[in-house]
Amino acid sequence: MLTKLQLKLVEQVRQQNPVVLTIANMVTPDKVADGLSAIGASPIMSIAPQESLEMVELANAITINLGTIDDKQKDEVIAVLKANHNQKPIVLDPVAIGASHYRLAFAKQLLHNYQFTVIRGNAGEIAALANINWHSRGIDSGNGQADLHKIANTVAREYHCIVVLTGQTDIITDGNNTFINQLSTSYFVTNVGSGDVLSSVIAAYLGVSKDYYTAACTATTVFTATGVKAARESSGFGQWQVKFRDELASIKSSEVLSVL
Amino acid sequence: MLTKLQLKLVEQVRQQNPVVLTIANMVTPDKVADGLSAIGASPIMSIAPQESLEMVELANAITINLGTIDDKQKDEVIAVLKANHNQKPIVLDPVAIGASHYRLAFAKQLLHNYQFTVIRGNAGEIAALANINWHSRGIDSGNGQADLHKIANTVAREYHCIVVLTGQTDIITDGNNTFINQLSTSYFVTNVGSGDVLSSVIAAYLGVSKDYYTAACTATTVFTATGVKAARESSGFGQWQVKFRDELASIKSSEVLSVL
Amino acid sequence: MLTKLQLKLVEQVRQQNPVVLTIANMVTPDKVADGLSAIGASPIMSIAPQESLEMVELANAITINLGTIDDKQKDEVIAVLKANHNQKPIVLDPVAIGASHYRLAFAKQLLHNYQFTVIRGNAGEIAALANINWHSRGIDSGNGQADLHKIANTVAREYHCIVVLTGQTDIITDGNNTFINQLSTSYFVTNVGSGDVLSSVIAAYLGVSKDYYTAACTATTVFTATGVKAARESSGFGQWQVKFRDELASIKSSEVLSVL
Numbered sequence: 001m002l003t004k005l006q007l008k009l010v011e012q013v014r015q016q017n018p019v020v021l022t023i024a025n026m027v028t029p030d031k032v033a034d035g036l037s038a039i040g041a042s043p044i045m046s047i048a049p050q051e052s053l054e055m056v057e058l059a060n061a062i063t064i065n066l067g068t069i070d071d072k073q074k075d076e077v078i079a080v081l082k083a084n085h086n087q088k089p090i091v092l093d094p095v096a097i098g099a100s101h102y103r104l105a106f107a108k109q110l111l112h113n114y115q116f117t118v119i120r121g122n123a124g125e126i127a128a129l130a131n132i133n134w135h136s137r138g139i140d141s142g143n144g145q146a147d148l149h150k151i152a153n154t155v156a157r158e159y160h161c162i163v164v165l166t167g168q169t170d171i172i173t174d175g176n177n178t179f180i181n182q183l184s185t186s187y188f189v190t191n192v193g194s195g196d197v198l199s200s201v202i203a204a205y206l207g208v209s210k211d212y213y214t215a216a217c218t219a220t221t222v223f224t225a226t227g228v229k230a231a232r233e234s235s236g237f238g239q240w241q242v243k244f245r246d247e248l249a250s251i252k253s254s255e256v257l258s259v260l
Numbered sequence: 261m262l263t264k265l266q267l268k269l270v271e272q273v274r275q276q277n278p279v280v281l282t283i284a285n286m287v288t289p290d291k292v293a294d295g296l297s298a299i300g301a302s303p304i305m306s307i308a309p310q311e312s313l314e315m316v317e318l319a320n321a322i323t324i325n326l327g328t329i330d331d332k333q334k335d336e337v338i339a340v341l342k343a344n345h346n347q348k349p350i351v352l353d354p355v356a357i358g359a360s361h362y363r364l365a366f367a368k369q370l371l372h373n374y375q376f377t378v379i380r381g382n383a384g385e386i387a388a389l390a391n392i393n394w395h396s397r398g399i400d401s402g403n404g405q406a407d408l409h410k411i412a413n414t415v416a417r418e419y420h421c422i423v424v425l426t427g428q429t430d431i432i433t434d435g436n437n438t439f440i441n442q443l444s445t446s447y448f449v450t451n452v453g454s455g456d457v458l459s460s461v462i463a464a465y466l467g468v469s470k471d472y473y474t475a476a477c478t479a480t481t482v483f484t485a486t487g488v489k490a491a492r493e494s495s496g497f498g499q500w501q502v503k504f505r506d507e508l509a510s511i512k513s514s515e516v517l518s519v520l
Numbered sequence: 521m522l523t524k525l526q527l528k529l530v531e532q533v534r535q536q537n538p539v540v541l542t543i544a545n546m547v548t549p550d551k552v553a554d555g556l557s558a559i560g561a562s563p564i565m566s567i568a569p570q571e572s573l574e575m576v577e578l579a580n581a582i583t584i585n586l587g588t589i590d591d592k593q594k595d596e597v598i599a600v601l602k603a604n605h606n607q608k609p610i611v612l613d614p615v616a617i618g619a620s621h622y623r624l625a626f627a628k629q630l631l632h633n634y635q636f637t638v639i640r641g642n643a644g645e646i647a648a649l650a651n652i653n654w655h656s657r658g659i660d661s662g663n664g665q666a667d668l669h670k671i672a673n674t675v676a677r678e679y680h681c682i683v684v685l686t687g688q689t690d691i692i693t694d695g696n697n698t699f700i701n702q703l704s705t706s707y708f709v710t711n712v713g714s715g716d717v718l719s720s721v722i723a724a725y726l727g728v729s730k731d732y733y734t735a736a737c738t739a740t741t742v743f744t745a746t747g748v749k750a751a752r753e754s755s756g757f758g759q760w761q762v763k764f765r766d767e768l769a770s771i772k773s774s775e776v777l778s779v780l
Contacts, residue, residue, distance in 0.1 A: 027289040027305050029547040033712035038757055043712060045547050048590040050622040058619055070308040099318055102310040190509060192293035192303060236506030237298055246756030249710060287549040287565050330568040359578055362570040450769060452553035452563060496766030497558055 004179045004217045007253035009205055014040030018060035018207030021046070022200050023077055025067025025095060028193030032065075035197035038248035041204035049079035056083040060207030063200045064110070066103050067095035074106060081114045089117040089206035093199035097121075098128040111159045117206055118216050119155065120164040120199040123148055130154045149178065162216050164202065166195060170224065172217050179217045183224035183259065185231040187240040198223050225259040226251050264439045264477045267513035269465055274300030278320035278467030281306070282460050283337055285327025285355060288453030292325075295457035298508035301464035309339035316343040320467030323460045324370070326363050327355035334366060341374045349377040349466035353459035357381075358388040371419045377466055378476050379415065380424040380459040383408055390414045409438065422476050424462065426455060430484065432477050439477045443484035443519065445491040447500040458483050485519040486511050524699045524737045527773035529725055534560030538580035538727030541566070542720050543597055545587025545615060548713030552585075555717035558768035561724035569599035576603040580727030583720045584630070586623050587615035594626060601634045609637040609726035613719035617641075618648040631679045637732050639675065640684040640719040643668055650674045669698065682736050684722065686715060690744065692737050699737040703744035703779065705751040707760040718743050745779040746771050 019042045022032055029045060036043040046055050056062065062084065064077055084090065092110065097103040107129065110116075119129070127134040130151045148171055156163040156175035165171040170181040188194040198220065205219035206212050229251065230243040279302045282292055289305060296303040306315050316322065322344065324337055344350065352370065357363040367389065370376075379389070387394040390411045408431055416423040416435035425431040430441040448454040458480065465479035466472055489511065490503035539562045542552055549565060556563040566575050576582065582604065584597055604610065612630065617623040627649065630636075639649070647654040650671045668691055676683040676695035685691040690701040708714040718740065725739035726732055749771065750763035 024547070025305075026286055026307065026546055027284070027293055030290060030550060030712065033547055034710075037710050037712050044616065044619070045545075045588060046620070047546065047588045048620075048622055050591075051620045054620050054622075068305060068307045071310075096304065099304070100306070100311045100314050102308055102314075190294075190297050192290065192297050236503075237509040238502035238505030241505065242502055242758035242762055243756075245758030245761065249757040285565075286546055286567065287544070287553055290550060328565060328567045331570075356564065359564070360566070360571045360574050362568055362574075450554075450557050452550065452557050496763075497769040498762035498765030501765065502762055 004214055005221055006209065006211070006214050006218050007222070007256055009209060009215060009218050010222055010251065010253045010256065012208045013204055016208045017042050018204050019044055019058050020061050020063060020200050020203045020207060021055050021059035021080070022063040022203075023065060023073070023080055025065050025196065027067060028196045031193040032196050032200050034245065035248060036200050036204060038245055039201060039204060041207070043200070047073070047076055049076050052076070052079035052083040056080060056088065059088060061088055061203035062090045063093060063203045064090060065093040065095060065196055065199065066097065066107060067093070067196065069103055069106060077110070081110070087115070089203065089212060091118045091120055091199045091203045091206070092116045093196060094119065094121050094125045094129065095196070096125070098124040098134055104128050116159065116161045117212050118162045118164055118202055119159065120166065120195065120202055122195065123151075123165060123167050126155055126163060126165045127151050153178070162213055164216055164220055166198065166220070170220050172220060174213045177213065181217070181221050181224060183221065183228050185227045187231055187237060187244070188224075188227055190237050191241060221260070222251070222256050225256045229255065229259050264474055265481055266469065266471070266474050266478050267482070267516055269469060269475060269478050270482055270511065270513045270516065272468045273464055276468045277302050278464050279304055279318050280321050280323060280460055280463045280467060281315050281319035281340070282323040282463075283325060283333070283340055285325050285456065287327060288456045291453040292456050292460045294505065295508060296460050296464060298505055299461060299464060301467070303460070307333070307336055309336050312336070312339035312343040316340055316348065319348060321348055321463035322350045323353060323463045324350060325353040325355060325456055325459065326357065326367060327353070327456060329363055329366060337370070341370070347375070349463065349472060351378045351380055351459050351463045351466070352376045353456060354379065354381050354385045354389065355456070356385070358384040358394055364388055376419065376421045377472050378422045378424055378462055379419065380426065380455065380462055382455065383411070383425060383427050386415055386423060386425045387411050413438070422473055424476055424480055426458065426480070430480050432480060434473045437473065441477070441481050441484060443481065443488050445487045447491055447497060447504070448487055450497050451501060481520070482511070482516050485516045489515065489519050524734055525741055526729070526731070526734050526738050527742070527776055529729060529735060529738050530742055530771065530773045530776065532728045533724055536728045537562050538724050539564055539578050540581050540583060540720050540723045540727060541575050541579035541600070542583040542723075543585060543593070543600055545585050545716065547587060548716045551713040552716050552720045554765065555768060556720050556724060558765055559721060559724060561727070563720070567593070567596055569596050572596070572599035572603040576600060576608065579608060581608055581723035582610045583613060583723045584610065585613040585615060585716055585719060586617065586627060587613070587716060589623055589626060597630070601630070607635070609723065609732060611638045611640055611719045611723045611726070612636045613716060614639065614641050614645045614649065615716070616645070618644040618654055624648055636679065636681045637726055638682045638684055638722055638736050639679065640686065640715065640722055642715065643671075643685060643687050646675055646683060646685045647671050673698070682733055684736055684740055686718065686740070690740050692740060694733045697733065701737075701741050701744060703741065703748050705747045707751055707757060707764070708744075708747055710757050711761060741780070742771070742776050745776045749775065749779050
């Protein structure tokens, strides 16, 4: 697995301080911004389509989060995607699209009309994109019988992008290569917005590396390793949240190695 | 008092993982989501009326929070209430309606047109619903001379629902029975959104029990007992917030008993 | 420096519990509300123009934060400013106006048409108001060659208000007097929304004192001293956030003195 990782990216993000534009949901923007800031990236958010061009110019990478999408934010999302003339890397986080046809239709519309670099979602969300029947429960991944590797692969090939399917096991694939990450802690599930933060953290890594697939694998591994390290050093959900933020800001590539 | 409690609900929420749809304000949605997730419920939020039907279908209980209501969110609230064909339990949190005629008029419009299961508010908010003059100060409860028991009772009878009037003493009444909870810590006042979180926690308990009155009494007691336990184990506002989240996620019914 | 401070304001805010109306951005409203509540002020937020008159009546001071301004919120901002017949003190926080012509134009429109008491921003934001070229990076201050004292002074004189230019060194000026605050910790930079919280904290101090210049100097000094004290007592970003909230709620004027 380690061959797919470039752990020096941990330090490169801190040195290069990439600007990540996140079109955020209204539930967890503060967690996403603090998470980006903790790893050494620079968060920026906006809800006005009039700012899209300048915001995209400023950004090294972009995240589109559908967690509380509505008609107004759809305009903002499309303005951002149209402004991305220089094809800066974009992560799509299709939050809870399995629970809402409105969200699912918009996610598919976006994927058909714009090129994304990474789609980051849980099993229920990626299954929805693959038109697989899934017992989804809102923001939870729910459960289903399908082969997750196959689902991730189908979606990656369909939309010519990298799929990061997260859960107890993370499956990362570009349709040809597959990377498996087994690091996990149940605190990620309790902590609302873990996925939102990861999506923007992946964007930060894409912002400092041309090898997007390796960057996505590394970002996901480092993020989960940080969560596991925090879990070992804390007891209780609140304490873990604190320790996780401590570690996001301070973890070194050598420490990631010791968790692996 | 203990006869009105069903402390095994603490564990039932964790086992049944009820989905709570919260139409949230824009200040504390992350605290509400994390609070629900910590107690073992599954939070979902949405701001698009187009999703109302599916969101309500998915939900085991609903919270309507008026904390930053505007014309756009009014449409969303009404769409959710209209979609509730199966009469899933609904909690109304009339945040700061004593401070704004716009909010108060909308709260009364809702209460006249839709059946709520629980209204959860502080003294100033419940007094406003009872048309009692009250010196309200925004989100704070303010102070007044009226008999809080009488006010809670009046509102419960008027709207045929359970009233949870929270403060240093919590008064819970369905218009016939009254339950008093004296557990309290000043950290709840300092922590913005304590009431918002409690309203959605009550909804989670309503989502796993048919006896709504007992569920509301139990949810309020467990929530405040958790806050008191956290206060005993911490010093300082920030530390209490952390410990409170630890305890929300881990407290057992036997531990609640030891706080009582 | 101490001659420009009135450290008893620390206790006066707790005693008088000023109501601060914040027209907030959608990223950090919870941090702002908790910060205000921690220092003993009472936060209130609203997004409906219909509430402006009552909200302003209720408030002792107002903060206008442009962090995620859009056309809808512009209406709300202007409704609040028009409702301020009694000239309650107002803080403008021109978040990231160096990164967006849309924000910059609105900030200038506001400053030309309404009298603000304080403008609180970082170097890039204040430079943008002074029409100085600056390498801005979103919410970060960026860097430039200009003399920060001169920039702050220019803006203060142009708009007849107090400028609080924050950074590693804080420069506070009313165009005639200048106050320098050297207290600083890098955690303020990592913690997204530090500036948002400070702007509303300054408003709280303005709400309990007629000497606005001294109140702004004192609020900024106390806030940064609190951050420095928290940094000495913690290690790691998450722990600092917790300790900072502890200290905001408990720091005494005598403890501020010992940090100075």
